[in-house]
Amino acid sequence: MNNIKYLYHYTKLSTGLEYILSDMKLKMSSMKELSDPYENQKLYPRLYKSSNLKSKDYNIEGEFLFDTSYKINKKIREKSKIICFTLNDISKDKNIYNEGFFKPRMWDQYGEKHKGFCFEFDKNKLIDSFKNEKIKYYDIVNYSNKMNINDCMDFYIDDEFIKDINNDLLSFIENNNELLFFTKLLDWKDENEFRVICITDEGEKYIDITKSLSSIYLGSNFPKIYTEAVKKIIVEKEMDVKIKKINLENFCPNLKKIYPE
Secondary structure, X not given: OOOOOEEEEEEOHHHHHXXXXXXXXXXXXXXXXXXOHHHHOOOOOEEEXXXXXXXXXXXXXXHHHHHHHHHHHHHHHHOEEEEEEEOOOOOOOOOHHHOOOOOHHHHHHOOOOOOOEEEXXXXXXXXXXXXXXOOEEEEEOEEOOOOOHHHHOEEEEOHHHHHOHHHHHHHHHHHHHHHHHOEEOHHHHHHOEEEEEEXXXXXXXXXXXXXXXXXXXXXXXXXXXXXXXXHHHHHHOOOOOEEEEEEOHHHOOEEEEEEOO
C-alpha cells in the first residue's frame, strides 16, 4: 500500500459543485447506502451460549436474539461510515487507460454519464485527516467469489456480552474487518477500489479535503458553462489544485489543461 500515491473519487456534477467543492468536504456513507446487496442487506447472527455464561437457563432466543441482531446491524450497517475511491492500475504500463481518473464505466455509473467530476487526492494527506478518529480502517479491496460472511457470524453469549454488547461488537469488527469491509465479488474488480472506514456514533460524517485534494478531472461531457465556476472556487480558495478536462476526440483520449493554464 506504500506505493499508492493518489486516490480517485467519481461523483455527479451537482454533488461535486454544490457540496464537495463548496464545502471542501466529502460525505461518508453508511454501509446500508451502498449499491451492492451483499453489503447493504441485513446480517443474521447465530447465537450460542458460552461456557462462561453463569445463568445456563438464560434465553438467547426470541426478544434477546431480535435485540442483538438489531444492535449488530446498527453498528455494522449504520455506524460504520465508508468512503470509496479507485486507484491507478500500477501493475500495468503507465498510460491513460490505466489511470484512476480514466475509467469509462465509472464515469458513466458514478460520474453522471461523463458530465460530472473525478477528484484526485493525495492518499497520505487524506488518511492523515483521520488521525483523530478512534476506530478507523483503510485498505485495498480484495475480490473473490468465495467470500462468505457466514464464516464470522457466530456469537458466543456470556455475562459480559449481555452486560455490554458494544465492546464485543467492536472486537468482532476488529477481527473481521477484512471480510466485512474489504472483500467484494469478482464482478466488481475493475473498480480497483480503496476504502476508508470509520466506526462512529455521529449521524453524518465528513472528511475535510482542503489539504489532500490535488487535481480535479472534468468528464468529457462536462457542461462548459460550469468550467469557470470550478476554476473560480479553486482560485478564491488559493489552492494548489490542477483542473483538467478529459477529451475523447476521434476516440483518442487526452487531457486539456484548464487551471493553471
